[in-house]
Amino acid sequence: MELLEKLEILANAAKYDVSCSSSGSTRKNKAGGLGNSYASGICHSWSEDGRCISLLKILLTNYCIYNCAYCVNRSSNDIPRAYFTPDEVAKLTVNFYRRNYIEGLFLSSAVITSPNHTMELLTETVRKLRNIHNFNGYIHLKAIPGADLELIKEAGSLVDRMSVNIELPSASGLKLLAPQKKQDLIIRPMDYIKLQIYEHKEERKISRKVSHFVPAGQTTQLIVGATPDTDLNILQLSEKIYKNYELKRVYYSAYVPVSEHPKLPQISQPPLLREHRLYQADWLLRFYGFRAEELLNESQPNFDLELDPKTNWALRNLHLFPVEINRADYETLLRVPGIGVKSAQRIIRARQVRAVTFDNLKKFGVVMKRAQFFITCRGKYGGQISLENKLLRQYLIAKPKPIQHSSPYEQLSLFNESVPSIPSEVMLSNLTGEL
Amino acid sequence: MLVYIYDGSFPGLLTAIYESYYRREKPEEILAQDQWQHTLFAQEVVIKTDEKKADKVYQAIKDKISGFAARNAYCVFLAEVPGAEMLIYNYLSRGWKLGAKLDFHLADEAVLQVHTVAKKVRQEAHRMLGLVRFRLLKHELYYAQIEPDHNILQMISPHFARRMADQNWIIHDVKRGLAAVYNQVEWVLTPLERPKTISLDETGLFYESLWQKYFSSIAIKSRKNLRLQRSFLPKRYWKHLVEMDESRSRFAESSVLSPQSPVKTYK
Numbered sequence: 212m213e214l215l216e217k218l219e220i221l222a223n224a225a226k227y228d229v230s231c232s233s234s235g236s237t238r239k240n241k242a243g244g245l246g247n248s249y250a251s252g253i254c255h256s257w258s259e260d261g262r263c264i265s266l267l268k269i270l271l272t273n274y275c276i277y278n279c280a281y282c283v284n285r286s287s288n289d290i291p292r293a294y295f296t297p298d299e300v301a302k303l304t305v306n307f308y309r310r311n312y313i314e315g316l317f318l319s320s321a322v323i324t325s326p327n328h329t330m331e332l333l334t335e336t337v338r339k340l341r342n343i344h345n346f347n348g349y350i351h352l353k354a355i356p357g358a359d360l361e362l363i364k365e366a367g368s369l370v371d372r373m374s375v376n377i378e379l380p381s382a383s384g385l386k387l388l389a390p391q392k393k394q395d396l397i398i399r400p401m402d403y404i405k406l407q408i409y410e411h412k413e414e415r416k417i418s419r420k421v422s423h424f425v426p427a428g429q430t431t432q433l434i435v436g437a438t439p440d441t442d443l444n445i446l447q448l449s450e451k452i453y454k455n456y457e458l459k460r461v462y463y464s465a466y467v468p469v470s471e472h473p474k475l476p477q478i479s480q481p482p483l484l485r486e487h488r489l490y491q492a493d494w495l496l497r498f499y500g501f502r503a504e505e506l507l508n509e510s511q512p513n514f515d516l517e518l519d520p521k522t523n524w525a526l527r528n529l530h531l532f533p534v535e536i537n538r539a540d541y542e543t544l545l546r547v548p549g550i551g552v553k554s555a556q557r558i559i560r561a562r563q564v565r566a567v568t569f570d571n572l573k574k575f576g577v578v579m580k581r582a583q584f585f586i587t588c589r590g591k592y593g594g595q596i597s598l599e600n601k602l603l604r605q606y607l608i609a610k611p612k613p614i615q616h617s618s619p620y621e622q623l624s625l626f627n628e629s630v631p632s633i634p635s636e637v638m639l640s641n642l643t644g645e646l
Numbered sequence: 647m648l649v650y651i652y653d654g655s656f657p658g659l660l661t662a663i664y665e666s667y668y669r670r671e672k673p674e675e676i677l678a679q680d681q682w683q684h685t686l687f688a689q690e691v692v693i694k695t696d697e698k699k700a701d702k703v704y705q706a707i708k709d710k711i712s713g714f715a716a717r718n719a720y721c722v723f724l725a726e727v728p729g730a731e732m733l734i735y736n737y738l739s740r741g742w743k744l745g746a747k748l749d750f751h752l753a754d755e756a757v758l759q760v761h762t763v764a765k766k767v768r769q770e771a772h773r774m775l776g777l778v779r780f781r782l783l784k785h786e787l788y789y790a791q792i793e794p795d796h797n798i799l800q801m802i803s804p805h806f807a808r809r810m811a812d813q814n815w816i817i818h819d820v821k822r823g824l825a826a827v828y829n830q831v832e833w834v835l836t837p838l839e840r841p842k843t844i845s846l847d848e849t850g851l852f853y854e855s856l857w858q859k860y861f862s863s864i865a866i867k868s869r870k871n872l873r874l875q876r877s878f879l880p881k882r883y884w885k886h887l888v889e890m891d892e893s894r895s896r897f898a899e900s901s902v903l904s905p906q907s908p909v910k911t912y913k
């Protein structure tokens with residue numbers, strides 16, 4: 212089969228994995244070598260769905276021995292199949308990299324022959340890149356659940372980031388849609404990677420000769436909307452994952468209907484807005500000091516699609532508002548709808564030299580449309596209507612937007628006037644600036 | 647009206663600031679030679695660039711204000727927006743008074759304007775780190791053309807010297823006729839005209855078609871959102887991206903690339 216054709220098949224098969232970030236690593240180039248990594252990540256292009264292209268994201272093969280219902284690559288699906296040799300992937304990566312098309316490689320695979328065999332091929336590919344091609348660019352490798360931990364260990368010492376996808380957010384979902392996968396098979400490599408990261412860090416404190424182990428940390432992906440799990444289930448799971456396994460990121464992927472399986476929901480469009488709300492909530496967990504049960508509870512287990520999670524939370528906690536911009540501490544400012552990390556920092560900085568006014572707030576990037584109801588500036592309240600007014604909710608609901616918005620890269624264009632700044636993770640933190 | 651005329655270089659501008667300080671006068675405008683048209687009513691002062699004076703001012707910015715302020719001033723200079731000189735002048739004037747806290751005064755117009763422009767320049771430089779597209783020419787030379795809004799070539803070149811350390815490359819700002827040329831040891835900045843044609847390496851073309859194929863395969867059709875794509879990647883940048891249709895069939899065969907003598911060498 213021609214390389215061109217293989218690339219088409221194996222890029223197509225990989226595209227539902229939403230993670231694309233190339234951030235978090237500071238690997239340096241070696242003498243006479245090629246490549247390094249850039250801590251905040253770099254986007255190289257944007258595809259027609261508006262997602263940033265940073266890494267060459269492909270599967271080594273889409274031949275699979277498993278038959279997970281939600282997946283295009285399931286063994287019962289009648290689709291064109293292909294596989295790359297480790298050499299082909301290495302060459303492709305290097306040649307794309309030399310032309311500055313990509314930051315590096317994101318290599319994943321369906322399970323061919325056995326988990327061990329697959330993991331061995333993946334590891335061989337990164338070994339070639341690092342040792343033969345002297346390639347020091349970014350590599351994100353998928354760890355195959357069920358593979359020997361020794362194999363995962365070798366791979367981990369070569370790559371920048373690893374991920375094990377949980378995909379289905381509950382054990383019951385797994386049983387229904389991927390009965391061949393066991394939850395502890397997924398958790399085991401995750402736990403192992405976490406431990407190795409920790410051990411290598413400790414050893415590196417003693418000797419710099421000890422190699423790095425996945426310096427950019429591990430991530431995972433959850434599919435949203437393929438199972439009946441609520442947003443609360445999903446968010447609590449994320450919270451647990453961040454806490455117990457110290458993951459860098461949990462990615463959410465709106466389920467794209469790829470099969471007519473009787474056990475799967477019949478939907479025509481991926482639930483993009485729901486995915487978007489989960490990303491927003493995820494930011495609130497990681498950077499805003501919120502806990503999952505503050506945002507959702509048994510009586511409201513799913514996000515309001517009309518309001519972002521923070522505004523929604525504020526409406527249920529009106530007794531905490533309004534807050535005085537010139538006195539509130541940083542944590543309190545962060546909880547005001549319309550104020551994000553960046554604008555909160557600007558407020559804190561600016562008020563050291565002079566009291567902040569409403570006019571200033573706009574320039575600091577505060578979204579006044581939302582913030583006005585929840586703040587006072589030098590004792591003055593600036594909201595169009597008072598906090599007690601029944602119409603408040605109506606005022607806060609933004610004009611209906613085309614529902615296509617979602618995915619981590621997109622939120623910016625919704626909330627940030629300075630879209631173009633690029634590194635996905637950095638941009639994302641700006642974005643939250645306006646949540 | 648008092649107008650300072652300088653040679654258009656950054657040291658030239660710093661010299662102008664030096665002169666203004668010691669002559670205790672404030673120019674109403676500071677203009678590069680090539681932007682200056684003589685008028686009857688202006689009192690012109692031609693500034694002779696003096697590296698020593700420029701260094702003194704630069705050091706003073708770092709000592710009396712901050713390194714951040716010095717970098718901001720340089721970014722605004724590279725922005726090449728009309729009136730940039732006076733933006734820098736006013737910003738630094740505030741800085742002499744306010745010292746290290748200058749950049750906390752976010753509500754101050756002079757500070758805010760400089761921050762806004764500097765941010766744009768930094769954003770474009772960062773964006774360009776991803777958007778430079780090298781094409782493989784004969785003799786193993788990787789060549790890229792760019793046309794950025796701001797003069798960011800020297801901001802991005804060190805990144806590529808570190809990253810593509812083992813290949814020969816040229817990044818050519820065809821809008822400004824300026825190129826960064828790297829020979830696996832050091833890079834130099836040199837004037838370079840737009841070549842009429844270039845001679846591409848054939849295997850190079852193969853990888854370009856692979857990249858185009860990858861680019862079209864990776865998009866999820868049911869999430870198509872062209873407006874969003876354009877908001878991240880404005881159309882004006884598409885011309886030099888091999889994955890975009892706009893860029894096809896732009897280059898023909900064979901050409902001569904003859905850099906003139908370098909103006910500056912960086913290791």
Ligand code: SF4
Binds near residue numbers: 275286320
């Ligand atoms: S193991 Fe992975 S590739 Fe194979 S069917 Fe399941 S999800 Fe798809």
